[in-house]
Structure formats: structure tokens, C-alpha cells
Amino acid sequence: MADDYLGKKMEDYLKGNIKRTGTRRLTPAGNKPGTLSVKFPPRRVFVTGGASGIGRAIVKALTDAGCRVAFCDNDLPAGRDTSQATASQFHPVDVTDAEALDNAMQRVISSWGGIDVVVNNVGISGFKPITECSVQDFDRIISTNLRPVFITAKRLAAHRSSLQELTETARIINISSTRARMSEPESEAYAASKGGIESLTHSLMASLAHLRVTVNCIAPGWINCGPEDEIRPTDRTFHPSGRVGVPADIAAAVLFLCSPEADFINGQTITIDGGVTHKMIYPE
Numbered sequence: 001m002a003d004d005y006l007g008k009k010m011e012d013y014l015k016g017n018i019k020r021t022g023t024r025r026l027t028p029a030g031n032k033p034g035t036l037s038v039k040f041p042p043r044r045v046f047v048t049g050g051a052s053g054i055g056r057a058i059v060k061a062l063t064d065a066g067c068r069v070a071f072c073d074n075d076l077p078a079g080r081d082t083s084q085a086t087a088s089q090f091h092p093v094d095v096t097d098a099e100a101l102d103n104a105m106q107r108v109i110s111s112w113g114g115i116d117v118v119v120n121n122v123g124i125s126g127f128k129p130i131t132e133c134s135v136q137d138f139d140r141i142i143s144t145n146l147r148p149v150f151i152t153a154k155r156l157a158a159h160r161s162s163l164q165e166l167t168e169t170a171r172i173i174n175i176s177s178t179r180a181r182m183s184e185p186e187s188e189a190y191a192a193s194k195g196g197i198e199s200l201t202h203s204l205m206a207s208l209a210h211l212r213v214t215v216n217c218i219a220p221g222w223i224n225c226g227p228e229d230e231i232r233p234t235d236r237t238f239h240p241s242g243r244v245g246v247p248a249d250i251a252a253a254v255l256f257l258c259s260p261e262a263d264f265i266n267g268q269t270i271t272i273d274g275g276v277t278h279k280m281i282y283p284e
Helices: 005-014 053-064 075-086 098-112 135-145 147-161 188-212 233-238 247-258
Strands: 044-048 068-073 091-094 118-122 169-177 213-220 269-272
Touching: 044 053, 044 098, 044 147, 053 075, 053 091, 053 169, 053 247, 068 075, 068 098, 075 091, 075 147, 091 098, 098 269, 118 147, 118 233, 135 147, 147 169, 147 188, 169 188, 169 247, 188 213, 247 269
Parallel strands: 044 068, 044 118, 068 091, 118 169, 169 213, 213 269
Antiparallel strands: none
């Protein structure tokens, strides 16, 4: 026989046998209904390509959450502007220079005593017909988009290995693209770099588990980093969500993956594209 404890309690309540002990409605966080409070610990964060676009939104979201954030970029004016606007630390670095990128991370670790979160955001495109895409063009995109993920993970692993005690779980969050799993012509180098990031994500997850590091990936779809008035009505209706994405959509996911509540999410790629990759599209 099923235990109908809750049913009996409800019956007693309706008969007036149980009195309410209070009248205040509470959310799980104890806030007013309709609001949510997230307990976010202070984190030391390093972001690649943080000067503009999605990277800037990530830097802002993390600094707003109380994190200490350092970022690198090769755009000096944009980097200085983002640093001043967000109270973050800017390191002018061309990530294709492996030594310069590693040195920047080492400076942050030395200054702050460690890094808790690495966000690999930096990326370039450069679509060309395959007959016009040189090996140098291909290598440039790979060394900008994919290789830094390996370099930053290697440095974080070395730092974690040097610690006597691992009291907190660290995070690596890689920014990929829906182009890793769906393509258009002339995107070989870009698609290869983003597919490599997704594969490297679950490989690093397995390799860094003993160091208490979770490794996840975010695959953005169409994210508009330009003026809103450039978006056409058809661009919005093309998305099942009814709008084109904005950098803050990706930053919100990064913020969640940095939170203590996300430590069981590991080795995953999270697609944020307004539903487009699961939309059936028929020829007109």
C-alpha cells in the first residue's frame, strides 16, 4: 500500500487542523518571488581574447560577479578600454606566440597566487575557397583558435600539480562554435579549429580529472556583436527563440559553469544558438 502521508497532511490542512506558521513567501534563496540570488565565490580568472565582443561580455560578467579577471588580447585600444570599464587586468598578447601566452599566465599566477578559471575565447575566422587558402592561412587560424587551448591547459595543469592541497575545483571553459558540427563552403580552417576545440575539451577532461579541473565547451551559434539595427526581421524569425544571440548570452553560460553548482558538468559541449541547429530547414 502506498504511503499517502502528503495527501493526509493536505486533508488536515484543508480542515484547519494545521496552522500556517508564517505568511512570507520565500524563494529557495530567501528573496522576493521572481528573483534569484546566486552565491558566487571570488575566482581568479584568465580569459583569452577578452577585449571585445563575446570576450568583453565574459570579462564584464565575471568582474560584476566579484571575480578578479585578467585577459589577453592583441587589440591594444580595445583592451585598454575593456580593462578600464571593467576593472580587469589587461595583458597585450598575440596568442599565436606560444611563449608570450604562457608568460602572461605565469605572471597572473605569480601575482595572484594562482588561477581558478581559464576561459579560452580567442578566435578568428577567414573563410576562403580551399584552392585559395594557403597552408599559412590554415596554420594561422589553428594557432589562434585551437593551440591556445592546449597552452593554457598545460600551464594550469602545471600550476595545479605544484599545489600541496587541491581545496577547490578549477574550471576550463572553451568557446567553440556550431561550425564544429555543421558547415558551409570555404570554412575548412575555421571548422577544423572549432572541431578540435570540442575534441580537446573531453580529452582534457579525462587528463585533468586528478587535478580537480572540470573542462567544458560552449558552442555559440549566431551571436551579433554589431549594431542591433543591422539585424533584419527575418534574422529574428529564423531562430526558434525569436531573436539573434548577443554576447551576454554566452557570458551567462560561462558564469554558470564557473559556479559551485556546476561542478558535476564535465567534458560537455553546450550549444547556445536559439535552437537553430535542431531546426528542420526545407529548401524554398
